[in-house]
Amino acid sequence: MSTEVRVPTLGESVTEATVATWFKKPGDSVAVDEMLCELETDKVTVEVPSPAAGTLGDIVAAEGETVGVDALLATISEGGEASTEKAAPAKEEVKSSEATDDKISGQIEVKVPSLGESVTEATVGSWFKKVGDSVAADEVIAELETDKVSVEVPAPQAGVIASILVGEGETVGAGGTLALLSGDAAGARTVAADDSADATPPAASSAGKDVEHAPSAKKLMAEKGLTPDQVQGTGRDGRIMKEDVQNAKAPAAAASAASIVTAAPAPAATPRAPVPADDAAREERVKMTRLRQTIARRLKEAQNTAAMLTTYNEVDMSAVMALRKQYKDEFEKKHGVRLGFMSFFTKACVHALREVPEVNAEIDGTDVVYKNFVHMGVAAGTPTGLVVPVIRDADQMSFAAIEKAISEKGKRARDGKLSMAEMQGGTFTISNGGVYGSLMSSPILNPPQSGILGMHKIQDRPVVVNGEIVIRPMMYLALSYDHRIVDGKGAVTFLVRVKEALEDPQRLLMDL
Structure with a gap:
């Protein structure tokens, strides 16, 4: 067969x-x-x-x-x-084969659940159970970390953890086997003796081994005049992939850059300075989660790729605060959700994006892709890091629908329940640092988007209105944008339209 x-x-x-x-x-x-x-x-x-x-x-x-x-x-x-x-060290080949037969017979494999579109591997973050522990059907026994989300692994049936095949901190592919579940405690104890050998697969050694680079990478290296020694491979065993070649500098460009500027090595490549022994004894070293590594990589990519610039303005929040105070009780009673500030800002941004569509566009090679819709990303801080759930078709939604979507996705973000699909496809992002007390900041773009609006703390400040100094609740606004596609005039116009809509919310109803 x-x-x-x-x-x-x-x-x-x-x-x-x-x-x-x-x-x-x-x-x-x-x-x-x-x-x-x-x-x-x-x-x-x-x-x-x-x-x-x-x-x-x-x-x-x-x-x-x-x-x-x-x-x-x-x-x-x-x-x-x-x-x-199963793959095992040569010296334990017979033992591993017998142990594998034992485990497969009458036992259930605990598989890696679906990780989402384009995600092929995950890191085991935590095991909540150990070998020999009893588990109930659908009880969460482990948590996996991917580049974007945390994924809980439930037990497929009630039983006993017979063996753990992938330890904490190890990487496993989509569909891989994490553990074996036995329906009987005796079977678990029989296998437990071999766990130390089975749970730790031998480290692959690339020493002395010829690495075959990806065909597309070879072709691109030839086109760019690069040799394998000039490209840092990120594939298995150091294999060079196409994207590695795309990220590598051509020799001529590198030489030109070196002749113009003699710069210090990038911080990421600089070894850490020696630390006194008494300081080192009081330090704690913790490996970055995959989510945190991805956040760091994407934010740095945004700085390296986009011509990022930030323009600022301030908005008098009196009108929005008065409107919210007047209708918040009726709004919550009718719609079952509190009336917050985010729906006003979302509506104001949608209004401004219609006038300045390049802020809602993206660059694809030598093309500009204009979006005739608004999928609004709303940045949310979680215990594991920053995530950006997307409110799809926000331009077609009411205040109540926006508030409900933001509330629901915010809760799912804090609980680590967001799916990959819920964080993809955003065309513009709003980030509210004001909830943490930030008075002013310059938000970083969320590639491939061309604009992000930073909200900040509402603070009473003296301002001049009709020739008189009065105290008003003011907020600084910051729009970071990609200057490759958005001109200064467009960015300033966008921010002014947001300011006008918030200071006179009736303009939203009149589409002015």
Whole structure:
């Protein structure tokens, strides 16, 4: 009996991929979920796991070939010794095979749940149970961290944790096996003795091993005049991928830059200065979560890519505060949600984006993509870091609908329940640093968006109105924008329109 290995789903709008590397050759034994090959798309690198244990048969799509979604890649002949083999150190080959037979028989695999579009791996953040613990069906037993969200792993059925195959801090691919669940405590105790060997797979060593770089990367290196030594590979075993070449500087450009400016190494590449022993003893070193690493990377990318500039203004919040005070009780009674400031700012931004559409656009190569809709990102701070849930079609929503959406997504963000889809596709973002007491700041763009509005603390300040000094509740506004697509005139006009709409909310009703 043979099993087909096919191209998995590649993500929204991605219809084909290039076979980058085969990790196995025909005749090799493979275990369930063992990585067979790696595919490259324009956006991500996708690993293809084995759907069954057995022996790899014919490879239909060779390295460098382009394949579509669900295309046949290879076949696997099931049966034989391969069906009971898992990757293990050579010195424990027999023991591992026997232990694997023990575990598979009558036990349930705890698999990595769906991680979302384009996410191919996750890091085990925490195990809430240990080997030998009893669990109920659907009880959360572990938490995974991806680049964007945390994912809880429930027990597929009631039983006992027989073994944990992936420890905290280790990375596991989509669909991988995290643990084995036994329906009987005795079975768990039998397997527990071998956990230390099974739960820690041998570290892959690339020493002395030839690394085959991705075909698309080789082609691009040739076009840019680069050698592998000049590119930092981020793929498996240091393999160079297409995006690595795209991020590398051509020799001429690098030499030109070096001749103009002799700069110190980037902070990220600079080794940490020596720390006195008494200080080091009082320090605590904690590995950054994948979410925090992604936040850091994306914010730095925004600074490196966009021509980012910020313009400021201030708004008198008297009218909005009076309107809110007058109607907040009736609003909450009718709509079941409190009337906050975010719906006013969302409406004001939607109004301004109609007049200055480039703030709602993005750059794609040499094209400008204008959006005839507004998917509003609302930045939210959570215990694990900053996330930006998206309110889709905010331009079509009422005040009540906006408030309900913001309230619901804010709660899901704080609870770590946001899905990948809920954080994708934003066209403009609002960030409210005022809730933390910030008086003024310059927000950083959320790529590929071209604009972000920063709200700040409302503070009573003396201002001049009709020739008299009066005390008014004032807020500083900051619009950071990509100067490559948005001119200064457009940015200032946008911010003035937001100011006008907030100081005279009736303008929103009159569409002025």
